[in-house]
Amino acid sequence: MFDKFRDWERNRHQYAMDWQARTGGKVLGYFCTYVPEEILYAAGVLPVRILGSHEPQDVTEPHIFGMFCPFCRDCLAQGLKGRYDYLNGIMIAQSCLHIRQAYTSWSKHMPREFNYYMPHPQRVQSPHALPYLTEEIRIFKKAVEDWTGVTITDEKLQKAIDVYNENRRLMRQVYDLRKAENPPLSGEEAMEMVIASQMTDKAEHNGELKKVLTQLPSRKMGRKTCKRLMILGSEDDDIAFIHMVELCNATFVTDDHCTGTRYFWNTVEPSGDLMKALAQRYIDRPRCPSKDWEERTRVEHILKMAKDWNVEGAIVIQQKFCDPHELDIPAIRKALNGIGVKNLFLEFDVTVPIGQFKIRVEAFLEMIGDEDLFD
Numbered sequence: 001m002f003d004k005f006r007d008w009e010r011n012r013h014q015y016a017m018d019w020q021a022r023t024g025g026k027v028l029g030y031f032c033t034y035v036p037e038e039i040l041y042a043a044g045v046l047p048v049r050i051l052g053s054h055e056p057q058d059v060t061e062p063h064i065f066g067m068f069c070p071f072c073r074d075c076l077a078q079g080l081k082g083r084y085d086y087l088n089g090i091m092i093a094q095s096c097l098h099i100r101q102a103y104t105s106w107s108k109h110m111p112r113e114f115n116y117y118m119p120h121p122q123r124v125q126s127p128h129a130l131p132y133l134t135e136e137i138r139i140f141k142k143a144v145e146d147w148t149g150v151t152i153t154d155e156k157l158q159k160a161i162d163v164y165n166e167n168r169r170l171m172r173q174v175y176d177l178r179k180a181e182n183p184p185l186s187g188e189e190a191m192e193m194v195i196a197s198q199m200t201d202k203a204e205h206n207g208e209l210k211k212v213l214t215q216l217p218s219r220k221m222g223r224k225t226c227k228r229l230m231i232l233g234s235e236d237d238d239i240a241f242i243h244m245v246e247l248c249n250a251t252f253v254t255d256d257h258c259t260g261t262r263y264f265w266n267t268v269e270p271s272g273d274l275m276k277a278l279a280q281r282y283i284d285r286p287r288c289p290s291k292d293w294e295e296r297t298r299v300e301h302i303l304k305m306a307k308d309w310n311v312e313g314a315i316v317i318q319q320k321f322c323d324p325h326e327l328d329i330p331a332i333r334k335a336l337n338g339i340g341v342k343n344l345f346l347e348f349d350v351t352v353p354i355g356q357f358k359i360r361v362e363a364f365l366e367m368i369g370d371e372d373l374f375d
Contacts, residue, residue: 001215002189004208008196009239015200016048017086026088026114026148031075031103033198033258034093034120034288036278038268039141041202042160043150049198050075050084051237051259054351057081063105069319070350071235072102079106089114089147093282094122096290096324114147116140124283124291133279141275157274165267167202170209175261177216178253179309184219187231187252188242194260195237225251227365230311230341232256232302233329234319234348241352245315245361254309256302257317262286289328298328299335306341313368314343315361342368 008015016027028040029050037047052074059080060073078084089112092103107115119136121129141152174193177184193212197205226249231242237259242252255261265286271277292298306314314336318325329345336343344364346357 001212001219002185002192005189005193005196008200008205009192012048012051012199013083013086016046019046019201020086027086028089028091028114029084029087030090031092031099032095033263034095034282035091035118036093036137036140036282038157038160038164038278039137039144039152041163042152042156043144043148045089045144045148046201048087050078050090051195051198052350053078053083054238054240056351060105063109064101067321068098068101069234069322070348071319071322072098074350075099076102076105079110087112089116091116091118093118094120095288096322098322114143116143121283122291123293124287125293125295125297129283130276130279133283134273134276137275137278154274161268161274161278163202163206167197167206167209168264168267170206170213171197171264173213174209174216175254182221182225183251183253184216184221186221186223186246187229187255188239188246190252190255191237191239191242191259194263195239198259198263224249225253227251227368228253228310228312230254230256230306230309230314231260231317232314232332233317234322234325235259236317236348238348238352240354241348241357244354244358248358248361248365250313250361250365253311254305256286256298256305258288261305262288288324290324292328296328296331299331302332303335303339306336306339311341313364314341315364316343316345318345318347320347320349 020027025044025046027046027048029048031050040047052071057077060076064073064076090106092100118140121132123129145152229250229252231252232255234257236257246252262285266281266284268277268281286301287298289298316329316333318329333343333345344360
């Protein structure tokens with residue numbers, strides 16, 4: 001049932017190149033999910049998220065500090081190794097310092113025909129954030145029009161918004177099914193679905209989601225759900241880790257990270273000004289900790305998810321040296337403990353020590369009372 005998503009996720013570069021050959025369109029790689037993809041899609045551009053490969057590398061040292069997070073170094077390595085050579089453009093919406101450096105190094109040493117740094121408010125709780133981002137999106141729209149030669153009319157933009165909103169609603173439907181006592185899909189399958197959505201034409205992804213949703217409600221996974229887990233924290237697209245945990249008689253039933261729910265959680269709401277409506281969506285979305293201040297709105301959001309999905313334990317991850325999440329995690333762990341959700345902290349690097357982490361995960365599951373752990 002999830003074979004198509006798995007194929008798209010594993011063969012992301014081939015998909016993009018095939019799409020280029022089939023449509024003659026441009027492909028743009030983006031570094032952060034705060035990029036308003038709808039503008040690109042309305043111009044006929046395929047947005048693809050730049051992710052790492054979780055392979056050891058030795059090519060980034062001249063370009064980026066070793067104390068920067070492994071995720072940004074792995075992403076930069078993919079460009080230096082030529083794996084994204086098919087990209088016509090790259091861009092970033094202002095994000096954390098580390099991923100900004102990955103973009104800067106890439107654009108300097110591997111420039112494309114379109115390189116765009118989009119300013120984005122870091123303090124999205126400010127009353128100035130909405131008018132500021134609205135104008136930045138207008139400027140971005142003009143830059144995309146100049147690059148592609150395509151005029152982005154309100155009709156084209158509304159169609160793009162509709163396609164993206166449909167994708168978000170469909171993925172929310174899939175995630176809602178994971179609230180069941182015996183969820184019809186695993187955390188691994190859900191992650192493949194979300195990652196695939198960041199690499200493919202949203203209309204095509206929507207078609208596959210609709211097929212899956214006709215079958216999911218009656219699907220039986222043929223495995224025990226056992227302990228219901230949530231994963232949250234820094235960017236995480238490490239499917240091998242998710243697979244390992246779920247082999248330990250546990251199931252991830254929900255998540256809060258940018259290759260999960262934070263990417264698709266909320267929709268663009270109708271408004272007379274489409275630029276303003278887009279800006280509002282990206283301000284209101286579940287926030288990255290680099291933008292979530294002065295109040296920590298993430299804590300309340302995470303606690304609600306834990307309750308709604310009946311979570312028994314949480315695995316809290318941090319990409320090594322990830323400062324925004326490092327500052328955020330103590331408050332989140334304290335809040336989870338406050339509602340009785342035990343949690344395990346793990347620090348990720350480019351490659352994850354599956355064997356060592358397996359021992360820690362097994363001990364954690366035993367701690368939260370998994371009597372079936374050694375069945």
